[in-house]
Amino acid sequence: MPNGRATDARGRTFLSRRSPLVTVMANAAYKAARGLVRDFGEVEQLQVSRKGPADFVSSSDLKAEETLVEELHRARPNFGFLLEEGGTVKGTDSSNRWIIDPLDGTTNFLHGVPHFAISIGLERDGKMFAGVVYDPLRDEIFTAETGNGAYLNAKRLRVSARAQMSDALIATGMPFKGRASHPEYPAMIEAVTDSAAGIRRFGSAALDLCYVAAGRYDGFWEFSLSPWDIAAGLIILREAGAMVSGIEGDDCMMESGDILATNGRLHEDLRHLLAEAAKTSRN
Numbered sequence: 305m306p307n308g309r310a311t312d313a314r315g316r317t318f319l320s321r322r323s324p325l326v327t328v329m330a331n332a333a334y335k336a337a338r339g340l341v342r343d344f345g346e347v348e349q350l351q352v353s354r355k356g357p358a359d360f361v362s363s364s365d366l367k368a369e370e371t372l373v374e375e376l377h378r379a380r381p382n383f384g385f386l387l388e389e390g391g392t393v394k395g396t397d398s399s400n401r402w403i404i405d406p407l408d409g410t411t412n413f414l415h416g417v418p419h420f421a422i423s424i425g426l427e428r429d430g431k432m433f434a435g436v437v438y439d440p441l442r443d444e445i446f447t448a449e450t451g452n453g454a455y456l457n458a459k460r461l462r463v464s465a466r467a468q469m470s471d472a473l474i475a476t477g478m479p480f481k482g483r484a485s486h487p488e489y490p491a492m493i494e495a496v497t498d499s500a501a502g503i504r505r506f507g508s509a510a511l512d513l514c515y516v517a518a519g520r521y522d523g524f525w526e527f528s529l530s531p532w533d534i535a536a537g538l539i540i541l542r543e544a545g546a547m548v549s550g551i552e553g554d555d556c557m558m559e560s561g562d563i564l565a566t567n568g569r570l571h572e573d574l575r576h577l578l579a580e581a582a583k584t585s586r587n
């Protein structure tokens with residue numbers, strides 16, 4: 305990977321091992337994050353106002369998306385877009401498409417909970433090729449490009465080595481209002497609670513996936529996510545040596561939005577645990 309000059313979120317210039325492509329993605333994320341961080345400070349104040357911060361948050365989200373589109377379009381004018389807020393924008397280059405969530409963890413952001421991220425994936429010929437997930441409050445940037453490994457800031461990422469479910473920390477996302485209902489979900493929570501060391505639900509799927517890649521979590525599952533929630537995370541996971549599948553072990557995460565990601569060693573155990581719980585809840 306060539307070395308180049310890059311600028312981090314605080315405007316510091318440093319010598320980067322990031323490829324030109326990942327540098328472009330990271331710089332777009334840093335730029336959009338400045339507005340989000342400023343607005344997050346406002347949101348914390350708005351909690352006590354009667355109207356609440358909802359409108360303010362949706363405009364912050366839109367502004368972040370505009371910045372990302374502007375920056376990425378300038379760097380790669382022919383690529384298309386799939387945007388959480390703006391839908392699909394066709395590019396003249398039909399093989400490359402950015403898949404973007406400008407604010408993953410919106411509910412956290414809205415409530416002043418400091419856990420959210422920007423997620424930028426690049427799909428090439430129908431497969432995820434590169435990804436950047438940036439948590440601006442911790443200044444943690446997760447990056448990956450096919451064949452070049454996954455990184456957290458400048459550090460190479462690797463999934464955890466835990467092989468026992470009883471030692472494992474498992475994350476999930478709970479079904480919420482308005483999303484397809486999953487009657488088997490409570491039984492799954494119960495089964496994992498009984499078997500694992502602990503369960504976490506932090507509310508940003510993009511960061512949950514990166515935490516599996518970083519070995520912080522040993523596994524993660526969630527239903528009905530959107531492509532922009534998982535696009536960047538998928539390539540970061542793969543490059544960190546994770547195993548990723550649908551919850552039933554299939555391979556259609558981008559279509560179904562159902563995802564199971566683990567350190568590999570625990571994949572079959574967790575898949576089996578979830579499948580058995582689902583079966584019991586149907587009987």
Ligand code: 2AM
Pocket residue numbers: 405407408409410411477478480481482507508509510526529533
């Ligand atoms: P979002 O913050 O971009 O909406 C949490 O379970 C995951 O589901 C997050 O990645 C979140 O992404 C996504 N999600 C989509 N719609 C949601 C909603 N109405 N409430 C909570 N999370 C939602």
Ligand code: CA
Pocket residue numbers: 405407408409532533
């Ligand atoms: Ca999202």
